[in-house]
Amino acid sequence: MDTPQRRGRRGPALQTPVTAAIASAAFDELAENGWQGLSMDAVARRAGVGKAALYRRWPSKDAMLMDLIGEAVARNLPDLPDSGDLRRDVRAFLDLTVAQVADPRMPRIGLDLLAEYVRNPAFSEELRRTVAQPRREAAATILNRAVERGELPAGIDISLAVDLMISPLVLRLVISGEPVDEAVLDRMTSMIIAGAAATTAP
Amino acid sequence: MDTPQRRGRRGPALQTPVTAAIASAAFDELAENGWQGLSMDAVARRAGVGKAALYRRWPSKDAMLMDLIGEAVARNLPDLPDSGDLRRDVRAFLDLTVAQVADPRMPRIGLDLLAEYVRNPAFSEELRRTVAQPRREAAATILNRAVERGELPAGIDISLAVDLMISPLVLRLVISGEPVDEAVLDRMTSMIIAGAAATTAP
Amino acid sequence: MDTPQRRGRRGPALQTPVTAAIASAAFDELAENGWQGLSMDAVARRAGVGKAALYRRWPSKDAMLMDLIGEAVARNLPDLPDSGDLRRDVRAFLDLTVAQVADPRMPRIGLDLLAEYVRNPAFSEELRRTVAQPRREAAATILNRAVERGELPAGIDISLAVDLMISPLVLRLVISGEPVDEAVLDRMTSMIIAGAAATTAP
Amino acid sequence: MDTPQRRGRRGPALQTPVTAAIASAAFDELAENGWQGLSMDAVARRAGVGKAALYRRWPSKDAMLMDLIGEAVARNLPDLPDSGDLRRDVRAFLDLTVAQVADPRMPRIGLDLLAEYVRNPAFSEELRRTVAQPRREAAATILNRAVERGELPAGIDISLAVDLMISPLVLRLVISGEPVDEAVLDRMTSMIIAGAAATTAP
DNA sequence: TTCTAATCGAGACGGTACGTCCCGTCTTGCC
DNA sequence: GGCAAGACGGGACGTACCGTCTCGATTAGAA
Structure with a gap:
């Protein structure tokens, strides 16, 4: 039998084979033509799916x-994990950041992602919540632990x-592209x- | 000699006032509707210009x-100017960076600029050359002067x-939008x- | 065998009312502005239809x-009908010819029709088959019946x-426009x- | 009085070779692309002439x-010439009509000529005056002479x-294209x- | 001879229409 | 009821052409 095994849902999408086919086709088109160059007709055609199948799932x-x-x-x-040492x-x-961005599909899609991030306020908020915030929190946790351990002074500006x-590495990886x-x-x-330690009020 | 003398001038040049009118109209449309929302017909209409005048100057x-x-x-x-003091x-x-980005037209256009920067490789290079590089050089000059004065150690990684x-400020101003x-x-x-002083080889 | 059964219908047909609306709008525009003056945008607007609906039906x-x-x-x-008398x-x-050409929409459209007839070989053939040929056959039938009745000599050149x-009347009606x-x-x-009777080989 | 004496010549005349080059180029373009397909830019380019040279000579x-x-x-x-015999x-x-239409440049241009004749009222009148009327007068002369000689009855409808x-031959030559x-x-x-003789009032 | 007005080639100008492509919705029949 | 196929209204894109205008170079009549 082929019970549609629901294995701990990864999210609302990808539940049906149609959705999966759409997702795959969309990523292919994205990598080839970019966000603006991607057309819904092309995604539907590539997925072997009617356009209505797309608009039944998403509004745009x-x-x-x-x-x-x-x-x-x-x-x-x-x-x-907490290594017990700030460095x-x-x-x-x-x-970890380098590894994530080094994902083979990232170079092309990632830039378009940022492009649309700055272009589209709604997406901006969504992405901030799901992508940026967790990473900022992870970074903040590292810093707070170091403060507790006394590796960093108490009054630093965590934000x-x-x-x-985050920013110097992202600049290199995403924008300037230097190795x-x-x-x-x-x-x-x-x-x-050194910089973090110096973010105290003067 | 009997060279069949060519009559007339070699051809008219694009007219400066027309280009200026187009630029002005384009910036207005950009601020109102954004990169994607800007339409060539609207720019032409606003500039009191034929669409051909646009496409005579740029291919798209x-x-x-x-x-x-x-x-x-x-x-x-x-x-x-060289203030003689690193701080x-x-x-x-x-x-200066804040002031430039704080330009009233920037908030809206700047983001679109970055969006297109990461999307389009040709523009990417152009923009790197004319925008990023001069600013990087100005920053490098400041740092090198500090090294010469002994305010920063000799072995630091200037790049x-x-x-x-650049990056932390740009992150705030352009992407996260925090005040x-x-x-x-x-x-x-x-x-x-403090951070710059710590970029020495370990 | 495991032929992957194709789902869904094979594809929608062009919608009749839309085609009718386009035709009506096109004739209106034609009568008002003539063949050259007719613009596809105007037809689409008048028909309350997208331009694509036109180009989905015809290539130009x-x-x-x-x-x-x-x-x-x-x-x-x-x-x-056969009146039994040649005259x-x-x-x-x-x-009948006068009546058909006297149709109120004809004067303007008819000329454009002929203009395009002589201009476009493909249309030329199409029009010859659907318009000219039936009328020529009707005329030939009249003449052949008269020959059978003995009203015209046997050896005449029917063509x-x-x-x-046809031609003298058409000349007046369509080209010279004399009443x-x-x-x-x-x-x-x-x-x-008299002329038909004289088309015998000398 | 101090009449500002106009120095210099009143202005050079349009140069004949330029006009000739334009005419030649126009006929070539006409034969290749037809009336509608002919573009002024193409004519000017082909004639090695500025577009202004065209519009200096004709308004459109x-x-x-x-x-x-x-x-x-x-x-x-x-x-x-008067042969003295109607036949x-x-x-x-x-x-003569066959010979004129048989001119090698005619087949293509002639049809376009008729097309534009029926399309364009202004041209219609111009062409009627310069082309049709002289031929109609020639035909009328032939008929009138026959009437005077008694070869045709007096009361015929000359028009x-x-x-x-004219019309049956033109129909064959220009429209149906039969040999x-x-x-x-x-x-x-x-x-x-025979037909002409029968155009008397009944 | 010198002045000077009009002509020349080249092509930019405003404007309008073309035919293409895409979006997001709607419709129709097959499963 | 979900699905494919694709037609639908709307609208932007980039191209082509018209008839006008401007530019500098050339040319030939009038002073």
């Missing part, structure tokens, strides 16, 4: 892509320090620790 | 906007430190100086 | 007009006599009968 | 083509008989003479 092209991408990105959430924690955070943990090797990550780690 | 809507915006952004280059130099750099001077007040800029300045 | 403006007009003209075929038959044929029955009253039709009838 | 594309074609057609006016005169008229001399050989011309001559 943007909503569909937000949902599909958001879900895909949200799936790989950071899971960082190791920070380095692990950076490594600013979190920006510091990020071990040595750079080492120096970046030092930079983050 | 995207090319037009890239060119116009890129040029506009490239125009306001940082011009930072003052860094703070001036941050203030990484430049990232540090940036004087106090935050003070703490960010401290963070940058 | 000319093809659309050829099809619509050709079909309209082809519809009113001559239906001429009455010929006169009835002329009257040439058919030209005679055609009862007296002219009387004289033309005499002319045709 | 239609006016230019009307003028050029009208003049070309008007040049070969019928010049028919020979009619046959000569038909032969209708002129239609008879016209000697035998057909013989029968047509007989038909015309």
Whole structure:
């Protein structure tokens, strides 16, 4: 028999084979033509599906892509153990970020994701909630633990320090595209620790 | 010699006032409707110009906007005097960045600019050259002067430190949109100086 | 065998009321502005229809007009009873032609029709088959019956006599536009009968 | 008084070779693309001439083509001697018509000419005056001479008989495109003479 | 000879229509 | 009732052409 085994739902989508086919086709089109270049007709054709099948699931092209991408990105959430040492924690955070962005489908889709993120306020909020916030919280946890351990001074600006943990790496990975090797990550780690410690009110 | 003398001039040039009218109309439309919402017919109508006048200058809507915006952004280059003090130099750099992004037309257009930046490789390179590079060089100059004065250690990673001077502020201003007040800029300045000093090889 | 059964219907048909609305709008525009002055946008707007609905049916403006007009003209075929007398038959044929061309929408559209007839070879053939040929056959029938009755000699050139029955009247009606009253039709009838009888090989 | 004496010449005349080049290019384009397909830019390019040179001479594309074609057609006016015999005169008229239409450039351009004739009222009048009227007068002269000689009855409808001399042949040559050989011309001559004689009031 | 007005080639200008493509909705029949 | 196929209204895109205008270079009549 072929009982449609519901295995711990990954999210509302991908429940039926039709939805899965749409998702696959959409990602292919996204990688080939980008967000703006993707047309609903092309996705439906590629998925061997009627256009109505798409609009039965999402109210618009943007909503569909937000949902599909958001879900895909949200799936790989950071899971960082407490190493008991700030330097190791920070380095692990950076490594995880590099690993996630290094996903083979990321280079092309990721940029379009950011493009649409800044373009579309609704998606902006959705993505902030599902993607950015969890990562910011993970970074904040690392910093707070270090404060508790006394590795960082008490009065630091956590929010600013979190920006510091995320933005220089994202700039390199997503925007400037410069290579990020071990040595750079080492120096970046030092930079983050020193910088974070200096975010106290003067 | 009996060269059959060519009559007439070699051909008229594009008329400057027309280009100016198009640019103005395009910026208005951009601010009102955004990159995607901007239509070439609307720009032409607003500029009191035929659509052909647009397509005589640029091969497509995207090319037009890239060119116009890129040029506009490239125009306001940082011009930072040497204050002789690293902290003052860094703070001036941050203030300048805030001021440029705070330009009333920026909030809406700037995001679209970044969106297209990551989407279009050709524009990406163009924008890197005319917008990012000059600012990176200004930041690098500040840091190098500090090294010469002994305010920063000799072995620091200038490129990484430049990232540090730019990315956290850009993240706040362009992406997260969190407010940036004087106090935050003070703490960010401290963070940058401490972080930059720590980018030495371990 | 496991032929993957195709789901859904094979595809929707073009909707009749839409086609009718387009045809009506096209004829209105044609009468008002002529073939060249008719614009597809105007037809679509007048029909309350998207431009795509037009181009889904015909590949171009000319093809659309050829099809619509050709079909309209082809519809009113001559239906001429055998009066048993050549003169009455010929006169009835002329009257029918005048009546058909006297249709209020004809004066303007008819000329454009001929214009396109001579311009476009494909339309030319189509129109010859649906419009000219039936009328030529009706004329030929009249003449052949007269030959059988002995009203016309046996050796006449039917094709040439058919030209005679059609061309002088068409010249007046369509090209020179001179008025055609009862007296002219009387004289033309005499002319045709005498001329037809003289088309024998010398 | 101080009449500001106008120095310099009153202005050079339009240059003949330029006009000739335009005419040649226009006829080429006309033969290749037809009246509607001919574009002024293409004519100017082909003639190696600026578009202004065209509009300096004619107010519009239609006016230019009307003028050029009208003049070309008007040049070969019928010049028919009085043979003293109606049959020979009619046959000569038909032969001349065949010869004129048989001109190698005619087949393609001639049809477009008629097309535009029925489409464009202004051209219609111009062409009627320069092309049709002289030929109708030539035909009328032939008929009137026959009446004077007693070869045709006195009360015939000259206008209708002129239609008879022109329209069947034109129908064949220009519209139906059927071949016209000697035998057909013989029968047509007989038909015309008999028909013309029968155009008397009943 | 010198002035100067009109012509020349080239092509930009405003405007209008074309034919294509896409979005999001709606309709029709097959499963 | 879900599905494929695709027609539907709407609207933007990028192209082509018309008839006008501007530009600098050329040319030939009038002073």
